[in-house]
Amino acid sequence: MKYEAVIGLEVHAQMLTETKIFCGCSTQFGSGPNTQTCPICIGMPGVLPVLNKKVLEFVIKTGLATKCSISPYSRFARKNYFYPDLPKGYQISQYELPICEHGYIEIVVDGNIKKIGITRIHMEEDAGKNIHEEAGNYSFVDLNRAGVPLMEIVSEPDIRSPQEAVEYMKKLRTILRYLGVCDGNMEQGSLRCDANVSNRPVGQKEYGTRTEVKNINSFKFVEKALEYEIKRQIKVLEDGGKVIQETRLWDSTKGITESMRGKEEAHDYRYFPEPDLVPITVDQRWIDEIKSSQPELPDIKRERFVSEYSLTEHDADLLVSEKALADWFEEAVKLRGQPKAVSNWMMGDLMRLLNAENKSIEECPLTPNQLVGMLRLIDNGTISGKIAKTVFDEMYKRTKEIATVAIETAYLFDIKASADVIVKEMGLTQISDES
């Protein structure tokens, strides 16, 4: 029998606010244990939470960008469970009345656009961190992360393959980064993903029994963990067994998922409305204000790049995957036109050099102006396309050297590392046939 996977993702994104969701503590990553805490985020008796307005703004931005409706009236709720990293014995989250609902994200599957529904987006606080001592009979609790704002973005079960899940995660990450609401770093845990996975015979309407896979902490593992879990379930089904509804943990070193707890052991979180916080009412004027200050989002930008610069869908898609990349591109094109040439040099040589050093476009030493200077030399026949590759590499190398010793170096690039200078110094001028 042929099976079809049904996947829904629950994504937790740490928000890039300066301070925590319900107190004034810093959210900075990597400080000494328990140094970024106060009576509120460590849950001392008698203290009260007060909502950070920036958190609300960030989640509304995200809701608008994913075509959600923004609820004019929403509430926080308490999710009750005991764990040492949860100082109050409950997490302040949202349950019955989330702030955003009924949106979608578009991904490209086999060249076609597919909508993945967003069920809801809500705000909640992160928990602290338990650090277990191997030798001793004790653990440490670091509450710096307790109270860091999270949004939980829950998708509809619209995803049909691990590859689609990766596309969805990538697209979501791009949107969050465009909005500046999350840095999207899966390895550091600022973007985390749990997956609900089930399988059903192709053509069947009803969903199969699902499992929840936790602890997926990189894009690579989204694909691997889902591939593993789908295969595992299909094997169970083909052997005449039944998939058990349970929570499973992805073990990236073993490359398998393992049972964590069954349905019977599932927590009863005893959700109820948080009485310490008044219901959130959002007025339309504020939503409109936020809407008008939204950046151009990747889908719109891609369409514009295709129509305005006649790029292929594929090139445009790559360029808009990071806002900084798209900005770099547009700056170069503004200086000299030639979008196709700029795009080719960026996608080819520039990416090759950056990838070799594991650098992002934000860390790129070269300026758009330098690339444009080189394109000019190709155009006026001073250098050939082949020689240009040598010039480009040299330009990158020299710029990097200048950038490491001087701080305000942009003007130095044109004196010491422009294509003109390099061509002259290295004697790379093209010998024209006429001479």
Place this chain on the structure above:
Amino acid sequence: MELYRLTISELRDLLDKKEVSVKDVVNSIYQRINAVEEKINAFVTITKDDALKRADEVQKKFDLGMAQNGKSVLGIPLAIKDNMCTKGIPTTCSSKILYNFVPPYESTVTSRLMEQGYILIGKTNMDEFAMGSSTENSGFHVTKNPWDLKRIPGGSSGGSAAAVAADECVAALGSDTGGSIRQPAALCGVVGLKPTYGRISRYGLVAFASSLDQIGPITKNVRDSAILMNILSGNDPLDSTSAPVTVPDFTAILGKDINGMRIGIPKEYFIEGMEEEVESSVKEAVKKLESVGAIPVEVSLPHTGYAVATYYVLATSEASSNLARYDGVKYGFRAGGRDLMDMYMNTRAQGFGAEVKRRIMLGTYALSSGYYEAYYKKAQQVRTLIKKDFEEAFRQVDVIVTPTSPTAAFKIGEKTADPLQMYLSDIFTISVNLAGVPGISIPCGFTSNNLPIGLQLIGKHFDEESILKVAYAYEQTTLWHKRKPDL
């Protein structure tokens, strides 16, 4: 002169005229505490050294003329219920689980009093985590009613009410979730005001049931309540449930004519099981009010019969969550254990008293999946109906008058075996918390055994002025509040 007998406004007068010093006042209070505290046991912590130091500081400021203007509690010794956090001073909620807890922060109410130069006399005993109506649920000791040492002072703010009644402080703060200020005030013969929910910041008040808890004053007369309300009220950025509502001068209304004011008598409040002397005193009080111009009107609060049940679902649900943080991990009492779960269970088993455990279990049950709809959700719906009852009644009247408690103070141990009987002690006060409206209890008579009886006046949302006005007018026509227990 027995300074400890005086009220805030009387002491203010003497202090401002420099007839007495802050230290005279503070010393007088501690002499009184020395004399009677052994009998009453109103306090959990007495802060004498700090208080004397503070008296010197305040006196200095006072002498330099730096502080007196408008500072009505400057140099006035007050007691604080032990569920309000006081920086550097133990705050135990009368629970073993917090027996060694010293908060590193100050509650908003005590910060406000501190800005005004009050002197903290001590922290008062209470039912553990404010759960109870007799102060017998204290994890430390039982407080006695100054009017009869064999009887309970009411609760949960029993320590505060007994301390005020026994003149061990000039006034005190209590907290009221289902009657915990008004019922002990009634049983100890003093004035207790539970303000509108949201009128006073809860920041630093250790939560029992967050949607019902309110802090309020317990005082020797109505004027002192108004004076404290002026200081305590107002929006606080640290408590988002505190309302951004303007605060009037509550003392300005005192003495204004109540002629023509309509006072509602809810027919559902004169029930079977109410002591006859309580009923007759309250009816007498209504007549008194009528004699000074008030117009009695019968009103109906039809959902009154559901209030106690509703309250015990909602309050325990919230409590089960609010008390989850006492796990022995970060502060307070910790018991040993084989592993984490064992440590949690031992800590909570040994740290909490029986009533607290009972309520945590009730609340956990009410919130559990499969029961939530039938209990918590249903109770929320009934709460809305109770709120509407009051809104409806307040269309016809300005204030509502009821007994505060169906009985006068009962004997120590009399109701401990029967929690339901104990819960009914708050039958007249609980609806007020559910509706979020303000209520005040004032002395309105004595039983034949010389036990105080309380009259409750209930007002509209954020209309403490009307109940203070009527309470003051009543007080002017009686001498009940002047009577003192014989200690």
